[in-house]
Amino acid sequence: MGFPQLFDFLERLQHNNNKEWMDQNRKEYQVVRTFFIKWLDELNTKLADVDPEYYDTPGKKGINRINNNLMFYPNKPVYKDHFGAGLDQRTKQGDFYIEIGIKQCLLAGGFWRPEKTILKSIREAIDYNGEELIAILEKPSFKNLFGDLYVDDPLKTAPKGYAKDHEYIHLLRHKTFGVEIALSRKQILTQDFQDYCIEMYLEMLPFRRYLREAVTVQ
Secondary structure, eight states: OOHHHHHHHHHHHHHTOSHHHHHHTHHHHHHHHHHHHHHHHHHHHHHHHHOTTOOOOOHHHHBOOSBOOTTTOTTSOSBOSEEEEEESOSSSSSOEEEEEESSOEEEEEEESSOOHHHHHHHHHHHHHHHHHHHHHHHOHHHHHHHOSOOOSSOOSSOOTTSOTTOTTHHHHTOSOEEEEEEEOHHHHTSTTHHHHHHHHHHHHHHHHHHHHHHHHOO
16 A cells, blocks of 8 residues: 555546445545555654654644535535645644645645734734745745745735835735645655655745744734
C-alpha cells in the first residue's frame, strides 16, 4: 500500500462519486486512509524533531474528512477528490497543510479567510511591524518557492481604520494570509517526499510563526 494505490482509489471514486459505491468499497477506503494516517504519523514525528515549537498532531487528528459538507455546499459532489491534512495544528487555522488529490496536490500554510477577530489581529500586526513580514515574503528562497501571498478576493480599497496610502496597504487588503506550493505526482511517489515536505515546512515556518504571533499576542 502506498501513494499509487491512494491515487488509484481517488480516481475510481471520482468516477463513482456516490454513497452506494463508497459503501461497496469502504474496506479499501479504510486501507488507503490508514496508510495516509501512518504516513502522516511518520512526518509528524520528523517535524517534531526539527522544530522545538512544533505542536504534536497525530495523523488521526490532522486528517480531514473526505466527505464534502453538502449542507453548506449542496452543489459539490458527495466526496472530495483528495485527501487533506493539517499538521502543527493548534487550530484548523495556521497549520501546515498537505493535500494529495486528483486535480491538485500541494503544501500550504497560513490563515484562509480567518474570522473577523483574527483578521483584525493580523492587520494590526502588519500595521505595527509590517517590515518583518515583508522581509519574510521577500526572502529569495521563500519567494522562489511560494511566490506571493495567495490571492483570494482582496479588498479594492483600504480596510476600515487604515489610510489608502498606508505603506503596507498591499498587505492590509488581503483577506487570506497564506502561501502554497504545488506538488507533482512524480514528487509524491519519490522515496524522499517526506524530506521535501520537511524542507518546505522549515522554509514556511517564519511566515507561519509571524501570523501565529500576530494572533496570539492580542
